[in-house]
Amino acid sequence: MLTLLFSRLFSALVVMFGVVTLVFLLIHLVPGDPVQVMLGESATTTDQEALRQALGLDQPLLTQWFNYMTRLAHGDLGTSLTTKTPVNQLLWQRLPITILLAISGLSVAILIAFPLGSIAALYPNTMIDHSAMVFSLLGVSVPNFLAGPLLILLFSLTLEWLPVSGFESASSLVLPALTMGTALAAILARMVRATLLEVLNEDYIRTAKAKGLNKYNIIVHHALRNAALPLLTILGLQLGALxxxxxxxxxxFALPGIGLLTIEAIQQRDYPVVQACVLLISLTYVFVNMATDVIYAWLDPRVHYRAI
Structure with missing residues (x-):
């Protein structure tokens, strides 16, 4: 297990190094000058050059990259070019909202997908199965940028049940969680159905049926437990995608989280903030997938032996 853990950790570090380098290069090569954004178009050339030297943007790109990686190795993500606030502080202020949103979206997906996929697997090739798969197809086909405004139009503007945007209370997370959770639920429901259909044909399921167990006990206590490994993989991948x-x-929805901070930083050409946000999202994605691999190997020792 330790060999597998160190192997996954080394792979994660290599991926993170590549991500940090790629993001650094892309951010510095896209059109736009943060100095002009900060000073405005009316600023003189002298003022622009002075600020560019103060920020270290006049140095060669390789020197800027080396300085950034050195600071990053010491846990220093830099200072925002626009607000002069340490990037670490900005991330800690915005991170709780994103975590709450991800957990809420994942909870919505699980609450929808597991019952839906289980029912579809119990009644294959019936109207129930077809209806569940139609929902899955719609969930995958409708993107977040369309589903979000539709939910706002229905529940906020028409019914006036929930707030339109911002974060004032727990109710502000309902529509964003539905927007993210339904798309994930559609993918997960299809996986639950496919996995259960395979498991329900196993001999031990036939034995459970012969003993007189009802469908609920067969699904919950036998089928889902043995179908957990592929579903765990999908959950790990989709949590990073969330x-x-x-x-x-x-x-x-104008939620003050890491996502909105990333968009604001891109618009303002705030290099340190953009790099830190992308680094945080990538690190979380890599960590979740690494944890999924380790849990997978812990649940199924055969994975451990194959990895070695």
Whole structure:
């Protein structure tokens, strides 16, 4: 197990190094000058050059990259170019909202997908199965930037049940969680159905049926437990995808999380903040997938032996 853990950790560090380098290069190569954004177009050339030297933006790109990686190795993410606030502080202020949104979206997905996929697997090739798969197809086909405004139009503007945007109470997370959770639920429901259909044909399931167990006990106590490994993999991958989707969802609902901070930093060409936000999202994605691999190997020792 330790060999597998160190192997996954080394792979994660290599991926993170590549992500940090790639993001650094892309941010510095895209059109736009943060100095002009900060000073305005009316600023003189002398003022722009003075600020560029003060920020270290006049140095060669390789020197800027080396300085950034050195600071990053010491846990220093830099200072925002626009607000002059340490980036670490900005992330800690915005991170709780994104975590709450990801957990809420994942909870919605699980509450919808597992019952839906289980019912579809119990009644294959029936109207119930077809209806569940139609819902899955709609959930996958409708993107977040369309589902969000539709939910706002229905529940906020028409019914006036929930707030349109911002974060004032727990009710502010309902629509964003539905927006992210339904898309994930559609994918997860199809996986639950496919996995259960395979498991329900096993001999031990036939034995459980012969003993007189009802469908609920067979699904909950036998089928889902043995179908947990592939579903765990999908959940791990999709949890990382939720953080990426939070960029769009937080922008639609004006939630002050990491996603909205990323969009604001891109618009202002705030290099340190953009790099830190992308680094945080990538690190979380890599960590979740690494944890999924380790849990997978813990649940199924055969994975451990194959990895070695």
């Amino acid at each position: 953080l990426g989707g939070a960029v769009i969802t937080e922008t639609i």
